Amino acid sequence: MNYWLMKSEPDEASILDLQRAGTLPWTGVRNYQARNFMRDAMRIGDGVLFYHSSCPQPGIAGLAEVASAAYPDATQFDPANPYHDPKSDPASPRWLHVDVRWRETTRLLSLKELRGAPELATLRVLEKGSRLSITPVTSDEWRAVLARLHAASAAG
Template structure:
């Protein structure tokens, strides 16, 4: 099992939205960065745990936990002319983008802010500390557990 951080803008889709979704599961769509796509396509596996990180909002930080319930498959929105995520270069035979499905697990007791993460010297590897802007990033075992401690 691996650990991940998935960023989302809560005004578009929040942890609360995931919790209230049908069966508390959703397709994690709209990733349009090649490195983030490659993580989803090649490395994110069934059962992996995901920190849901709220960005571009007043309270930026890790809000809760989800679990990967389906591994990568072609993102249907890349083929939909009416979708914000439509990609004219994608075809059914050669899709460019993938999605995974995630299921709600829990809200953290308190949001762990980006500021607090950056100030914690025990957190050493997470790309957030280094200015990483990817929407999907790996989280080391140490950093995962340290962030969870901060939420207690």
């Protein structure tokens, strides 16, 4: 079992959108490292920290899980799609994605709170200049996030 943090802009797909849909295809990844995580390391059932980025309140907004193996991202072949990639060969698709299933909508664990939590200081997403939309999370980090989210008080 592996764990991941996956960024999404809530304008495009928020945790509530995922809750309503149940399962969503995680399309639009156009970064090789992120693609390789999905292709090579993700397994069905892996835990996902759902992170809202590029928004007024960035932070972890819920929990999800990997719901499929990686498969070709259809948006890369659609000229009308913002994620269209004219260089991708349909015979050998460059971009893949997994499906993600909603598990829980939590309180917002803000970026500010993440930065202030000593037990979460190792989170990749907190590294200076970190831009990867998908990053691995250790089991210790996963447990520490859940402990915070499920604590009786939302303070901190």
